[in-house]
Structure formats: structure tokens, C-alpha cells
Amino acid sequence: MTRAPENRQARKAARTALICVGVAFGMLGASFAAVPLYDLFCKVTGFGGTPQVGTAATGKVLDRTISVRFDANVAPGLGWKFQPESPEIKAQVGVTQTVFYKMTNRSDRTVTGIATYNVTPEQSAAYFVKIQCFCFTEHTLKPGESFEAPVVFYIDPEIAGNRELDGIKAITLSYTYFASKAGQPVAEGQAGNAKGDAKNPKL
Structure with missing residues (x-):
């Protein structure tokens, strides 16, 4: 007489366990997806000072100029000199601009570096x-070696539609070069390992 209630309780317990397992796997999957989704969100919205990526200017040009400042930084331990050809230009909104940065390895070893960037105001x-x-x-430079690389960009005329940016006079594009390991920037505390790998590529 008591078997039916016991069976129902067993089924209920099994169902609850399956739901818990499903939630756990769902949370695990969400954690793996969070980083690329956040990166995509930043690229689409410009959140966190992430510039947009395009293929060509729209063709629309405004009678408005904004100063674009170029900032260049090198993380400790890299041993590079890194600078823009010009610290600032006047950019007409909608017009494609090209600015070159120069990198020089001033250390006595071959080093691989990688740059990150952001834009302010965000x-x-x-x-x-x-x-x-x-x-x-990634760029690898031998001791004393240099190379130049362009940054091609434009300021989207759609900026005129954002009243909060009507008074903006300057935008700063900031780069920081880090030692690189497996295609990723290496923090200062790990720079020694990156240096060792540069000397011993098989490590």
C-alpha cells in the first residue's frame, strides 16, 4: 500500500537531481561564454573604451574637427621603445586618417610583444x-631591430547624433605593449618567463 507514494517520492527526487545537474552545467557553459560575449559586447557598443572596427569610411563628412591624441606605453620588462610619429592630429569627422607608430627593441635579446588599446573618453x-x-x-624584434605599423581610422559622423558628445574636443587612442606568450599579453610578474621563452623557444 505504501509503494506508490514511495515511487512518487523517488521520481520527484530524481527529477530534482536532474534539474540541479542541468543548472550546474548551464552555469558552467555560461562562464565559458562570458568572456567572448563580453568582448563582442564591447566591440559592438564601444563599452570600456573599445573602438569600433570597420572596413571603410561612410563617405559622409562633417564640418567638425576633433583632436586625436596618440598615447604609447610599454609594460615593465619588455625593453622596447614605442612612440607615435605624431602625438596629436586634427581629424575631420568622417575623413579617414593614417598615423604610424614605431617600435624599437632596445634590449639585448629577441623579444615578442603584443599591444592592447583603449579610447578615452569611453x-x-x-x-x-x-x-x-x-x-x-604578435611582433618579434631582434636586439636593436625596429618596425613601423599604421593605424587607419575615422571618426564616425554619427557622433553628431549624441548630444552628450557635442562639447568633446579631443579623443585619446592609447596603446600599451606587453611581452607576449602564446598570443596573450604577459603581466609584469610573468615577464621573466616570457623572456626565458624568447631565449629558449622550445620551452
């Missing part, structure tokens, strides 16, 4: 469109 990043950039691409 609200302007949604309208700063890069067509070509050297960021997130």
Missing part, C-alpha cells in the same frame, strides 16, 4: 572606427 569609443591596426598581433 563614450567616444563607439564612434572611433579602426580600419587597420597592429593591436593584438
Whole structure:
């Protein structure tokens, strides 16, 4: 007489266990998806000072200029000199611009570096469109070796539709070069390992 209630309780317990397992796997999957989804969100919205990526200017040009400042930084331990050809230009909104950066390895070893970037003020990043950039691409320089790389960009005329940016006079594009390991920037505390790998590629 008591078997039916016991069976129902057993089925209920099994169903609850399956739901818990499903939730756990769902949370695990969400954690793996969070990073690429966040990266995509930043690229689409300009959140966190992430510039937009485009293929060509829209053809629309405004009678408005904004100063674009170029900042170059090198993480400790890399041993590179890194600078833009010009610290600042006047950019007409909608017109494609090209600026070169120069990198020189001033250390006595072969080093691989990779650059990250951001745009300030952050609200302007949604309208700063890069067509070509050297960021997130590894570059390896021998001692004393140099190379130049272009940054091609334009300021989207759609910026005129954002009243909060009506008074903006300048935008800063900031790059930081880090030692690179397996295609990823290496923090200062790990720079020693990156140096060792540069000397011993098989490690």
C-alpha cells in the first residue's frame, strides 16, 4: 500500500537531481561564454573604451574637427621603445586618417610583444572606427631591430547624433605593449618567463 507514494517520492527526487545537474552545467557553459560575449559586447557598443572596427569610411563628412591624441606605453620588462610619429592630429569627422607608430627593441635579446588599446573618453569609443591596426598581433624584434605599423581610422559622423558628445574636443587612442606568450599579453610578474621563452623557444 505504501509503494506508490514511495515511487512518487523517488521520481520527484530524481527529477530534482536532474534539474540541479542541468543548472550546474548551464552555469558552467555560461562562464565559458562570458568572456567572448563580453568582448563582442564591447566591440559592438564601444563599452570600456573599445573602438569600433570597420572596413571603410561612410563617405559622409562633417564640418567638425576633433583632436586625436596618440598615447604609447610599454609594460615593465619588455625593453622596447614605442612612440607615435605624431602625438596629436586634427581629424575631420568622417575623413579617414593614417598615423604610424614605431617600435624599437632596445634590449639585448629577441623579444615578442603584443599591444592592447583603449579610447578615452569611453563614450567616444563607439564612434572611433579602426580600419587597420597592429593591436593584438604578435611582433618579434631582434636586439636593436625596429618596425613601423599604421593605424587607419575615422571618426564616425554619427557622433553628431549624441548630444552628450557635442562639447568633446579631443579623443585619446592609447596603446600599451606587453611581452607576449602564446598570443596573450604577459603581466609584469610573468615577464621573466616570457623572456626565458624568447631565449629558449622550445620551452
